[in-house]
Amino acid sequence: MYAIEAASLAKTYPGDVRALDGLSFSVEQGTVFGLLGPNGAGKSTTVKILTTLAHPDAGSASVAGHDVLAEPAGVREAIGVVSQQGGHDREATGRENMRLQGQVYDMSGADLERRIDSLLEQFHLTEAADRLAREYSGGMQRRLDIATALVHKPRVLFLDEPTTGLDPEVRAEMWEEIARLRGEGLTVLLTTHYLEEADRLAAQLAIVDKGKVVAEGSPDELKRELRGDAIHVELANGAADGDVATALDGVPGVTEVMVEDRALHARADDGARTVPGVLAALEAAGIEAAAVTVARPSLDDVYLRHAGRTFSEAEAQTDTADQEESR
Numbered sequence: 001m002y003a004i005e006a007a008s009l010a011k012t013y014p015g016d017v018r019a020l021d022g023l024s025f026s027v028e029q030g031t032v033f034g035l036l037g038p039n040g041a042g043k044s045t046t047v048k049i050l051t052t053l054a055h056p057d058a059g060s061a062s063v064a065g066h067d068v069l070a071e072p073a074g075v076r077e078a079i080g081v082v083s084q085q086g087g088h089d090r091e092a093t094g095r096e097n098m099r100l101q102g103q104v105y106d107m108s109g110a111d112l113e114r115r116i117d118s119l120l121e122q123f124h125l126t127e128a129a130d131r132l133a134r135e136y137s138g139g140m141q142r143r144l145d146i147a148t149a150l151v152h153k154p155r156v157l158f159l160d161e162p163t164t165g166l167d168p169e170v171r172a173e174m175w176e177e178i179a180r181l182r183g184e185g186l187t188v189l190l191t192t193h194y195l196e197e198a199d200r201l202a203a204q205l206a207i208v209d210k211g212k213v214v215a216e217g218s219p220d221e222l223k224r225e226l227r228g229d230a231i232h233v234e235l236a237n238g239a240a241d242g243d244v245a246t247a248l249d250g251v252p253g254v255t256e257v258m259v260e261d262r263a264l265h266a267r268a269d270d271g272a273r274t275v276p277g278v279l280a281a282l283e284a285a286g287i288e289a290a291a292v293t294v295a296r297p298s299l300d301d302v303y304l305r306h307a308g309r310t311f312s313e314a315e316a317q318t319d320t321a322d323q324e325e326s327r
């Protein structure tokens with residue numbers, strides 16, 4: 001039995017915003033699964049449906065063996081949720097926050113206190129336990145949210161963008177905490193728009209774009225799918241897609257070409273050997289290169305291949321759409 005199963009989920013928000021467009025994936029028990037996608041891909045909407053906070057227009061889903069529509073109470077008992085906003089009461093201490101969570105789930109007495117003490121220790125909050133949460137640093141607050149979500153021993157933990165807004169060092173610390181959750185039988189669904197985060201933490205991941213899963217597998221499998229190296233050329237003055245494709249037509253070693261704004265993304269079996277030919281062909285066509293890099297495939301390249309645009313480009317498009325929406 002899968003810990004999470006989502007089948008053909010669809011959800012349209014008012015204004016004809018298609019947040020989910022037939023999204024499906026399955027998560028094995030006891031693993032960390034990553035939902036990776038740029039802002040606006042539909043990750044939070046998926047989490048809302050799986051945690052019974054929103055209804056899908058179509059499709060079905062189950063969590064820990066309970067159907068999200070038919071048995072929402074069963075789902076809620078089996079899950080812990082750390083939302084992007086965080087859930088703690090800033091005017092209560094860390095320990096009080098955790099105690100309240102236990103009481104919501106009918107826990108009390110020595111059992112509850114033992115559970116709280118052990119989680120405080122696991123998340124390095126023992127010393128800060130009796131201070132008000134508002135006095136905690138950003139990283140401590142995030143750790144408190146995870147510890148609190150685990151008080152009632154959920155079988156499935158949802159972490160929605162757990163490191164967004166954190167400093168790089170604090171983010172690295174959080175990655176260690178999340179990595180430590182593995183191996184305790186807990187299933188973790190992590191949503192993120194950080195490629196590196198998914199790469200490091202997720203055993204399996206689904207790349208989500210425009211409300212659909214466009215690729216699924218382990219980070220290594222996804223990267224292995226991409227044969228050879230990625231060549232990225234920054235074009236000094238930009239160029240039309242067709243012009244670049246024509247210029248590179250027949251250059252030995254080049255297997256794929258994509259142009260985006262002022263960047264040319266190509267693939268080649270042997271990047272280093274292919275670059276001179278690429279540059280010569282561009283020069284012959286009067287297209288000026290400003291910078292060139294050759295790299296082993298990254299998840300960014302995987303995303304580019306399946307979504308037809310780079311991650312940063314997708315995020316920029318969403319930002320523009322959001323600005324237009326708020327006008």
Ligand code: ADP
Pocket residue numbers: 013014017018019037038039040041042043044045046
């Ligand atoms: P992600 O978590 O991947 O950033 P979301 O699930 O939050 O994506 O959003 C998917 C799409 O649905 C976006 O276009 C977003 O603007 C839209 N959306 C999300 N929530 C609402 C809402 N409550 N009302 C209208 N549109 C929404």
